Amino acid sequence: MSTMETRQRLPAAERRESILAAASVVFGERGYAGATTDQIATAAGISQAYVVRTFGSKEALFVEVARRAVDRIEAAFWAAIADDDGRPVRQRLGQAYIDLVADRGILLSLLHIFSLGSDPAIGPAGRDGFMAIYRLVRDEAGLSPEEATDFLAHGMLINTVLALQLHGSDDPDAVELVTQVCGGDLVHFRALAGD
Amino acid sequence: MSTMETRQRLPAAERRESILAAASVVFGERGYAGATTDQIATAAGISQAYVVRTFGSKEALFVEVARRAVDRIEAAFWAAIADDDGRPVRQRLGQAYIDLVADRGILLSLLHIFSLGSDPAIGPAGRDGFMAIYRLVRDEAGLSPEEATDFLAHGMLINTVLALQLHGSDDPDAVELVTQVCGGDLVHFRALAGD
């Protein structure tokens, strides 16, 4: 008997997507350097060589994962701006952000991009993405520079709290902090974060 | 002629310190997985084998570096609270934080700790350290829960901006953002960050 079950033959575009989804999770869990193309391949259910062949290199794959994470933030913010349900823009943006980074793959991809600011390939991409989002909330959502900065700051605290998994702590101070961070909607927050 | 100059023979304690200092920089730049013991050795001016021998393993060395980074924040905040120079506590704390994370090793050690929140060994340590700092600024510095949260949020944005090296960008929007983040004292900020 063959050691490998029969694999599904997929169109290139779909295969790319499935690899990107797996890579987002694995890069999120282990970081860029810590992740291996073999782990990503296993998560995607294909061979290691095929992962590399599809994207050319591990670095190119990471850059693509990072680019998509930023794209999803931009798209979510555009939607939040357009979808005026009566709440202030800032609240809509905050909600959209929390919904997005509740996906641990996206959340941790972002943190790894930040920490790779010195990398010649990844650094510039990270800076461009971050500034694009700053401009988005300032110019398109119409926040003042001060408000935009404040909004980003709270977003970065959300990242930290979620990454540290403080939302799963029973420490009363942690509960207080998490409640502050997510604007009181703790139940919603915990549900999204997968507890 | 020998290819290696004569090395200084140091007491074990001093050598440990010099390795820890070098490791903080290198782990900061490349992350835990991305850093090599050889890079750390070169930065410390000793051989790769000696780095490993001194700490037993690369992982043990990283844990020690991370532990020290958290300790330094707590110490700096205690000092900022005690040293009342007339400015509001929050401003003293903010200044102390910027001074500290201008050291890229400390800054990135923190980011790596955050992103390792799921790690069974490092996760709990990270949560404890973060909550200890929340309590410190709330109970000892006397900030309200809201103020404390806001303070931490801006700290996390400082982390991000510094990690991404936005303070080195000529993009006018980046300059605007950095100026917001560091309260207008751009020159000081750039100097600290090593530009």
Next chain:
DNA sequence: GTCTATAGCGGGATAGAC
């Protein structure tokens, strides 16, 4: 489109001399 096999390099850790 997808695999197996393997080349080739780089890294952590160990042994042992000085």
Next chain:
DNA sequence: GTCTATCCCGCTATAGAC
């Protein structure tokens, strides 16, 4: 206390079959 040499593993990337 510190080095050199080296083992051995794991990883990325390539070659080539199906």
